[in-house]
Amino acid sequence: MLKVNKVSKVYEGKVSYRALSDIDLTVEKGEFVAIMGPSGSGKTTLLNLISTNDTPTTGKIMLNDQQPHTLSKNQLATFRRTELGFVFQDFNLLHTLTVEENMVLPLTLEGIKVKVMKEKARQIAEKLGIDSIMSKRVYEISGGQAQRVAIARAMIHQPSLLLADEPTGNLDSKASKDVMHLLTKLNKEEKTSLLMVTHDAQAASYSDRVIFIRDGQLESEIHRGDNRQTFFQKIIDMLSLMGGETSELSSIRLS
């Protein structure tokens, strides 16, 4: 589904900086992959390359047998709003629109019929439990609700790949858990592939596989197995091995 092949990224500048080198990564259809690593290791950079917001210096990225970086700007825009869905740490919702209007934005841009659009919005809102706030403006809802709206917007056009950059970064543990439950549910039910960057071991433990990056290189990966608790523990161990913030993490118990 998604194939990242020997991708490197060098930021040119006064001092050019190699943010990623020779990354190989495959995500199967319906798979949920988390990316972890210390700050500055290149996670966002990798996500930006996959989301076509940035272009790799060398290497190839294939998505559904298409190579998005060879597309023209206009084709890229269409590609993004049909094949990809995004969830951001800061929600990225338009303040001047209502919840419903924010949700249907990708469909509107594609020129879908109003009726179809509203029906889809209704269905997904029901699934995410936000149907009661559909006509509220963004500033009238909580962070957890906002993130659910963002997820609804990312999913409404049934993208083949959902990209999330620290989706729980701005939420408390209760809201984080809700959001993660939703994401896994969508992942299972809609067979949407999911690629998520996170610092949160708890969030990562919902995934099928965690990939660790350090200094722009793949460090290792852990598969989930049957038990989430042991998976969580393995993630924490791995992080402490990599020199992450172990003291904070070890005190967290999975609930």
Place this chain on the structure above:
Amino acid sequence: MNFRQFAYRNVTRNKRTYVAYFLSSMFTVMVFFSFLLFAFHPTFETINSSVRTGLLTSGGIIYVFSFFYILYSMSTFLQSRKREFGLLMMLGASNTQIKAMVFIENLLIGTFSTMFGISLGLLFAKTILLVAENVLIIDERLHFYVPFEAIIITLISFLALFVIISLFVAFVLRTSRLVALIKSDQTPKKEPKASIFLSVLAGLLLAIGYGIALTVKGVAVVMALIPVVVIVMIGTYFFFTQLSVFIVRFLKRRDYIFYKRTNIILFSDLSFRLKDNARTFFMVAMISTVAFSAIGTLFGLHSYLTDGVIEINPYSISYKMDSDDQPEIMAEEVNYIHSQLKSMGVEATSETIDVAFVDMNEGYIVPVLKESDYNKAAKLIGEPIIDVGEGETIINDQTVAMISDGPKASETLMTFLIDLEGDHTLTPAKVIQTNVFSSMNGSYVINDADYVKLPKTSMNRTSKQVYWMTEELSRDEIVELGEALEEIPPYRVSMIDYTVFQIERGYGPALFVGLFIGLIFFVSAGSFLYFRVFTDVDKEKEKFTMVTKLGLKETELKKIITQQLAILFFSPIIVALIHGGVALTALSHFFDYNLINESALVLGGFTVIQLLYFVLARHFYIKQVKRIL
């Protein structure tokens, strides 16, 4: 680093935010300076002093206007920086420190913009003088000079202006509320609501105002002026604060419009921006309307004067001698004119005609021409010749320029019979309207055979008139010939081109000043909109980054920005154009004179300037937004 240094660095490092404010201040200084440069030109010391007084008064008006303009620019500028102030206060800056910073900043910008404005004015001095020379019709050339007076006055008045405004602004700056402002920028407001009542009222008031303005005629225009202005002003205010918001909300509620592709992004914050900018739009519309009316009046008066004179004087030169009792003087003077034309090498044809002034009814005196004379004159200016039978008359009505209120001259003349010697009378056959012979009371044309039978008793006086048609003359030739003809008493000779030239020369300064001030108004109207549009650019950038991440094509981005800017830019412009159109129509009713050409020129000029602004604003806006993508 003390606070003064901090303020200094804030300006010099943060150039982009300051540039708009700086440029508008500089532009104002430049305009004022250019005006003084021209007003203080040594040439005007020798010409009459009333011109200079007029110029200096206008300079005063421009200065007052500059004051408000800069005050306004400054407040929008500070508005866009509220968040920064809030942040500074959070970091522990005191009220006094922030006020001091604003004061020093403004002084710094003021000083620089004054200096740059003057320098730029000097750079364009030659061009300005050249333009003035042509509009003003002055005999002398306006040579370049070193404008010490203008420099010093500009320097002093603007430094003073900036100190006063800086003090004022620093004083009234409400820093207590600023802490809340950091948040206010992030917590969006409720969608503005429009009152249906006020929206309907806006439409109604505008309709009533326009209705009155378009239907009143003549002197009533003056009487209606104040009420109409008040009605239209209130209407315009509610139009921008209520009706426009109402319309946007109405459109937003139509799903098939709102949910149509990029419309959702376009409409998402349109009502906010319209409401936020309503006062600016109102002001721009009113300023422009005032400028339209002022320029229109000047232009109209000018055309009214010159065209009127031209219409009743179709001949290049005309000479008339009443009661032909001084035939020698007449022969001498007519010869003089012929010889002047000849010596200048000007091709000319001439005709001489007799006119009898007949007392029709106790002092109601009407000129009577014989058919052959009328036709000679008509041929000279290419009018159709006429045929008058014996025993009848043809009435030549007043020309259009002479028509005033009351019955036409022909209506009166139709009621008269002309008595001839013996028992004969002449009856009016038909009415024509030509400018072959102009008279307030109209005139009769009669058969040559009847003309000799006009009784001496009813004759008030007779006169001989000579008409010349010359080839097209250059301006120098007009002046030379006109001055030569001043030898002859002005009541006997008139040379139309020279008369027009004299009117224009007298009128030039007023027209120039009027155009100058009008231009300033137009340009400042455009600048207001330009800066206004750009104060929101940061929020817009945020919005577009968000949407682009979801997948927005460049063409769609450009489309949204173009539509949005067009709505913001042209809603006040179109209102101003309609106001202006109505005002100029009312004006033409007042003068009873068709101002179509003048109106088209004024409104067209305005439109062109605003279009230019729009194109510029769009270009830079798109460039700025694209830079962050």
